[in-house]
Amino acid sequence: MHSRLVASRLLAVPVLAAGLLLAGPAAPGVATVTLPPPSVVTIPGSALGSMGATSATIGSAAATASSTGAGMTVTMGGTAAAGGVAGAARSAGGVAAAVVGAGALGWGLGRFIGTNLCNSGVEIVCWPRDATHAVNGDAPATQPGVTSTQSLAVNETATTNFTIAASGRAGWVSVTRLPNDATNCPAGTGVSSDRTGRCWRFQGSGDAWQSTASGYAKLLQASGAYGGMVTYRGVLTTTTGTWTILRNQKGTDYGDGSWLTVLGIADRVTTSSAVDSWQHKVYLESGPAPADPPRTWLSRGQCVKGATVSWAEQSSAVFYESQPSWPKYPDVSCPSGLALKRLEVRKLTPALAVPGNDVVVWEWDYPADPADAGTPDAGKHPAEKWTECAAGTCVLRLWKLGTVAAEDLDCFDVPSACRDWWSERAASPATYQCRYGTHVVALTECYLYRPTFETATAAEQGTRTEDDPAHANPDGTLPAGEPGTATDPGAGDGTCPPKVGFLSFLNPFWLFETLKCALVPSRAGLEAGWASSAVDWCTTAPGVLMCAVDELLSPWAEVGQGVDEADCLGGSVPLPDIRPDRPDGEMHPWQACNEAAATISGFWIPLSSGAVYLSSFLLGARMLARTIGADDAVPA
């Protein structure tokens, strides 16, 4: 801390020296000091005090100073806010004068971040950014209506107010020092003090303690230079009006030169005893949204199983509408065992104001069973009603009730029993039943099976399979071109089976068909057999562990899958929010879009892939060889 304090003072010395060299001879009682830019100057109070300076010129902006008591406030440009200027009138002695101080360290760091990282190297989406906006840390050329700040010398006990007029879209945090007394730091007013006895107070225009002028308000949290974090709750208003952070300084040799750092617009203000500056740039809410802001697609899927609801999300790469092609909607998938109930794609544009920053561009909802309307199951997905159906094991099947030996027949197993089900259902609706897994649903759900079990025409014979039956529309209407009634199966294009006769059992065709029917299981039959046992493997004691392991490990099987090879940006890392209600951007540290990185990546990926394949093969072969003893040492 001390070393940084010394360093900051050393930085100030050359500026002061230059200024003093440029200054003309001081008239008795009056001194004029002309200082070149930058606009942050630290003038030890003792120096000005000895010169009796009352005015200073910073760059081309005239600055006036008013001195009341032992304090001095230097105003650059504009007009200092009344509240802040009034605060400057208090002082307890000592002489200190300084003009705007940006803190070389913080200003330089902020400049580096704002300039270098936005322009090259790591990709940062800085939004918005234009000539009138400066990214956090940048110092614009002019600060309209900004009151200069004042540094504090070690052991200085004078009180000086620092205020800002946050007009436009940029402003400076300021600090006010007040005596640590009951007037300035009364109990219960949100004032905290650290172990050095410093008292902080936040003040905004129109409110002595924690005011909010128009514009957005932020909470400020300051950390003590020593002794850990000290929290000061204050409110920062920016677009209009002013706010002031008042810090009462008793005066110690530990960081009188602390300065206030705004970590983020909506974030925290911390102090450190690094430099003698009390000022830091605040990046305020932006102006009009950019014309072509960066955007992303966000696909969200609602996954359900019973009472469990989770959302699966996937974002696309950042894109601009001016691009010739946009990324596709990202795919989402539900965890195994959960069913997809709703899918939506949102277009996110953080640079726009609410609600334009989040627009649903496409959505799909699972069509709920209309028969559930008015019931507790209204709007529910089958996986919510019946958990065993969440894994997709349930299938919609048509059953004929109470036929052979009072057994229900699955029409997909015995199609011949349901050949005329469509015409029979009207006469005897109780004969047929539509089931989803083992659950009975409305018969209308099976209307799409209207022609499925009818005898095909000769043209259809041999082409239709059990896994691809003919379907009707969901309302039972037949689509165009539906096959008509059956014809003689012996006629046709040679794909029809031979006629059935007395010696058909000797016909290889019928022999094959008989054996096939008897021995070759169908997928539908196997599913029906499994479903008949009504086993939900994942709810049983032996299965829950395996299902849990599957849930935990299955995502790793997706590594490298679904990756858009054309996306050179790679994954994104969000930047912390620095504005009130908008996410502030993201960076792509793994991007390989520029020529050098793309070239290196183009060589590296194939080489490393080959190395991985080769090493995997060698390791696996060695494991197998050891198992069978093939790698035993050859005897000498």
Place this chain on the structure above:
Amino acid sequence: MIVEWIWGVLAGVFGWLLSLFPTTTLPAWVFTVHTFTVDAVSYINGWHMWVPLDAVRVGFLFLMSCSALVLLVRGFRIALSLFTGGGGSAA
């Protein structure tokens, strides 16, 4: 038909066996970890320009398969050694 019938019987027996066990449900933290893992995999997929993810996945699966095969072979040899009346461990 026959095979399907046998399958249905076996499934019924299996279901009956499972019904003897207490039922339970996956704890909620499994889904939480699953979601977190999905996010982690999504983040890892962002490295595709520098890490050969396909090769890593295939290589890992190949090694796991080899490990499983090795375990099977060793297990078979151990089981077989029980019937050979000596000769030492076949592990």
